[in-house]
Amino acid sequence: MHSVRFTAESSSDGVVERDFLVGEIPGVLWAPASGADHAPIVLVGHNGGMHKKAPGLRARALHAAAAWGFNVVAIDAPGHGDRPRTDEDEDERARTEIRQAVTARDTPRFAAASVRFTASLAEQAVAEWRATLDALQALPQIGPDAPVGYGGGISMGTAIGVRLTAVEPRITAAIFGGGFFVDEPVITAARQITVPVQFLLPWDDEHADRSSGLALFDAFASAEKTLHANPGDHRTVRWVGLDDTFLSRHLGRV
Template sequence: MRITSETFTDGIREQLFTIGDIPGVLWTPAEGSGPRPLVLIGHGGGQHKKGWEVVSRAFPYVTSCGFAVAAIDAPGTGDRPEHPEIRRLVALIQEREAAGEPFWFGPEWPALNETVAAQLIPDWQTTLDALQKLDSVGDSQPVGYYGLSQAGEMGIRLVAAESRIKAAVLGLTGSDWLTDTAARITIPVEFLLQWDDEGNPRDSVMKLFDALGSAEKTLHANPGSHFRVPSFEIDSSIRFFARHLGSAGSSF
């Protein structure tokens, strides 16, 4: 891991880093040292590691719970180079949408997710390996994951593959091809559904929630479209992670 910059704002240390060709960001409390629980935050499709949906979650996790929080750019986004196959598939999906067809019909959407996941899941695991070697994080504390929309899809894949993750907030995704993967998840999950989500029919989202193998799982359903997740769900996720990950300095 190579730290490329370090800044301090409102009691939060922000460190930009690279691990090989993986660009990422780590937020930790400006004061104090690790070890501490770590939350990984995935960003939505076409966004990046410092997008509003990442920062709006990351900062409260640091200030309210003393967590370390990390995000990385998915392939073809942020500080990553352009990914030709992702660009091609996105163009086909946009053509389908422009023709008035749901983007999740046809082979392009599952192909896009498979292409992203093939690189992103190993990248997350490599990042986690490196982060747990830092004094400000350590490897003795539990890890959580937060991801909605495409980051929810990626999160289901990552959580099913990575035993170090002990709790996850997921949702805004209803991909039928993920049910078998979801069944392998047994950790506590808070799962979000927007009742009027134009891109994820509620029946598909609830089917995926039902497929989760977790003994402790909670469905949070709110009215509104895909991008109208109520702000109070951030507070709920803080309580969820505090309950399952503890706080800085806890013993596990």
């Protein structure tokens, strides 16, 4: 198992931000400067085409660390952020096809290419998230008994997060979001999820029909699940209307 290697550190407004590597996986850990050891861990996924310090993600992470005392973690998905990309690899060909489909306004082609690309990426990303969680829980200030939640991510962040939550028993509550093409493997994974779930649905996404988001919400086997729909597409929807105490209640901070 790879250990965590911290590579940079900064702090502001009572939160310490530390860049790290787990093997070749680049990530960032936000933690309260005066927080207690063994605080809950919240994993946050970024959208497709973005990275671990995307402005909206970082803002939510800073708030969760400052307001609730969480250790908040993000990693770059394969081929994103500080991860290497090549013009020859299959992922780059998929990105090209997605861009061409968007330009041509060819929704069926865009949907098929997006599903293939996300499925390929998610298989690797789930394994990397689990390796990162293993490494973080080996740190004495976090420890193996720290509660774990999945803290959101529209589109790709949820496509990965649903698959991760379905197979990772350490995750005991999750926040997901719509705005992507939901295929049968994602629905199958959702049916395995029984932890409490909050789901944010972009009501006006130009590509992913809202019915697919409703189908995903319906598939969650959780006894406690809530749906929040906001105007806008997955790029502009704001994280408003969600219960701000949801993760804190389920991770033992209130």
